Amino acid sequence: MMIINLLGLLLIALIVWWFWIYQGPTTQLDSGQITINVKDGVYDPAHIRVQAGESAQLRFVRRDPSPCASVVVFKDFDISEELPLNQPKVVSLQPMQPGHYPFTCQMQMYRGELIVE
Amino acid sequence: MHEAKHHTEHCHHQAKVAASDSTEDLLREKEQADQAYYKRLMREMTIALGLGVPLMLYGLFIGEMTVSSTGERIGWLLVGVATLAVMLFSGRHFYVGAWRSFVNHSANMDTLIALGTGTAWLYSMVVVFFPQVVPEMARHVYFEATAMIIGLIDLGLALEIRARGRTSEAIKRLIGLQAKTARVLRDGQEVDIPIEQVLQDDQVRVRPGEKIPVDGIVLEGHSSVDESMLTGEPMPVEKAKDDEVVGGTLNKSGTLLFRATRVGKDTALARIISMVKQAQNSKPPIGRLADVISGYFVPSIMIIAVISALAWLNFGPDPAIAFAIVSATTVLIIACPCALGLATPMSVMVGVGKAAEAGVLIRNGQALQTASQITAMILDKTGTITEGTPKVTEIVALAGVDEAEALRLAATLEQGSEHPLAQSIVESAKERGIAPAKVDQFNAIAGHGVEGGVEGRTLLFGNEKLMRDRKIEIDTHLEQAQTMASQAKTPMYLAADGQLIGLIAVADPIKQDSIAAIKRLQKDGIRVVMLTGDNRDTAKAVAEQVGIKEFFAEVLPEDKSDKVSELQKQGEIVGMTGDGINDAPALALADVGFAIGTGTDVAIESADVTLMRGSLHGLADAIAVSRATLRNIRQNLFGAFIYNAAGVPVAAGLLYPFAGVLLSPVIAGAAMAFSSLTVVTNANRLRLFKPQEH
Secondary structure, three states: OOHHHHHHHHHHHHHHHHHHHOOOOEEEEOOEEEEEEEOOOOOOOOOOEEEOOEEEEEEEEEOOOOOOEEEEEEHHHHEEEEOOEEEEEEEOOOOOOOEEEEOOOOOOOOEEEEEOO | OOHHHHHHHHHHHHHHHHHHHHHHHHHHHHHHHHHHHHHHHHHHHHHHHHHHHHHHHHHHHOOOOOOOOOOHHHHHHHHHHHHHHHHHOHHHHHHHHHHHHHHOOOOOHHHHHHHHHHHHHHHHHHHHOOHHOOOOHHHEEHHHHHHHHHHHHHHHHHHHHHHHHHHHHHHHHHHHHOOOOEEEEOEEEEEEHHHHHHOOOOEEOOOOOOOOEEEEEEEEEEEEOOOOOOOHOOOOOOEEEOOEOOOEEEEEEOEEEEEEOOOHOOOHHHHHHHHHHHOOOOOOOOHHHHHHHHHHHHHHHHHHHHHHHHHHHHHOOOOOOHHHHHHHHHHHHHOHHHHHHHHHHHHHHHHHHHHHOOOOOEOOOOHHHHHHHOEEEHHEEEEEEHHOOEEEEEEEEEOOOOOOOHHHHHHHOOOOOHHHHHHHHHHHHHHEEEOOOEEEEEEOOOOEEEEEOOOOOEEEEOOOHHHHHHHOOHHHHHHHHHHHHHEEEEEEEEEEEOOEEEEEEOOOOOOOOOHHHHHHHHHHHEEEEEEEOOOHHHHHHHHHHHHHOOOOOOHHHHHHHHHHHHHOOOOOOEEEOEEEOOOOOHHHOOOOEEEEEEOOOOHHHHHOOEOOOOHHHHHHHEEEEEHHHHHHHHHHHHHHHHHHHHHHHHHHHHHHHOOOOOOOOHHHHHHHHHHHHHHHHHHHHHHHHHOOOO
């Protein structure tokens, strides 16, 4: 029983580390534009590095027919755009101050962030 | 050169058209995609429930779902394989989504469903293959739970798509208002062309019963036009030469020829559609807490599931492992992040659309929420409570000047002024066939009046304050002026070379339904305050007529915003209603600025809320809709919070020690599937909302 309990606690620790602590790989914004695929519950890539003071063009292509994925929201910039299925939709962002700016679907299940440095 | 310019204009125009066209195309494509997804989900649901329902019935009425003999093992193995097939066919999207999220260090609803159903299936397969590793009492299979949960959640998603489609009905109706073709004059001939090809300055002909295709100004003809679809104003509006017509409205009785002034995405209708769409997707601050919770939701539920399983294993009765598996699965399945996430946006979608139907354009979620909290409303008098088209009602000629001469001199001075009162003087002179003279050294004194030289005389025309400032003797006629004011007329003094030579009274009729609408606002508990540049007595008379107790009179245009902050300092949440142009600073300073449009000539971009029609009922409607929407959001958020806060502990088995109740994973699946559907359905209830009859 002791072992099972320890395994359970280890599992909890793993969940905390994997979902909340671990910093995943990031993708650098190249020449101001990047294509983000919206599919299978994730934005790909989801973590995008942007230079401070640089404007960004995020080209979203939604491949997931689920209505959950149909709107992308940048709550810091008061932007919410509808993403048509299988068609690119460009979201243009003005140069930003350094910081972390999340973008999500309306239900916060799709999650990504812009890391402005 | 001309051709080049035309070409550029044409290209520019094409780009605009493409933008407006795509709105309709996108909507159609979205509907088709939703329909295809709906069908797919229904197919997947049928297959999953096709296996799940018979299995569940078997478990309930016929046999035990346990493994105790080799025959049973083979039988359940076959069922297990069938369940795996269902998982792959009907639930593939959950597993793929869960895996992709997992490798991206994120978790969502798919994660919970995949883990829940996966755990139930895996445990059942362990029981089938290695029954000896689990205690005899715990040799139970849960294939029916896996199939049922997948089927029910697919069903829930499918129904949600249907319900979501209804939330965008308002925008669909707006898009549907757009005419497909227009009849334009080209080379002297009338030709029917697609709406996309109409250019600015084209001459467009509309016959009775036809839609007006683009915005324009009437050149010829007379007709009544139904603008209710845009303004919410039920009475048709008479249109004649030089009147504006708006695309999407319906020409009723006569034929009109008009010049197109705005086409493509510049038309009022296109701008309304784009603004409503933007507002429908924006979130009011009330949804922020739910967003924060959603961000941590799924991993937290996973942790609760592990804790619950450990608790059962440590303290539960036999068979502890079966209880642990059931409770962990049920916790994972019952938790519904979607209901939380959907609570706010669905209601906003319907509420903003509903408002648009009533001719009320709400800029964003923030404006919607604040409008619902307004405690004080400042109404500008001219053009808001009154028609804004004042008329001369009385002329008192003094000092040997006759009425016509007094009017002529006043009109001469006022012809350069844009003030509505000034225009009424000029109009009145025109009606009587009096031609104004030439004015020198014209000077407008904001909030007071005007001065200038006419035919060698120095003239002053304005209010009491102006006369007193310039030391003109008016006391002998003060009583007469006060009588005019007490009848809600605005008295204006005319002086020549330091002597009073006339008194002109102008009255601005109160809009027919202002009194009823103001009563509605007051009944809603809102402190209504009138604001005007007019003198105290006139202001008092108008306020009394419309049932307003508080008013600010003699307010200079630049001081209007001070009055807003004055009320804000008293702790009020202040709404300010004005025409959106002269009141811009006050509208901007108010917690919510309402621009009231007469007809469709509206400054859509200038206010938090734009009222398309001139009636103050639009204002009461705006507040009623925003309150109803916020109430709906609160119900949704409350429901979603309570559902999760109660459902998860019950699923974990918190009631078991007291009542011996442990939820079945199938019930959890049904509850989860229908919790988000309930949110969408509740939001759809708003579609039935009707502002109080008026």
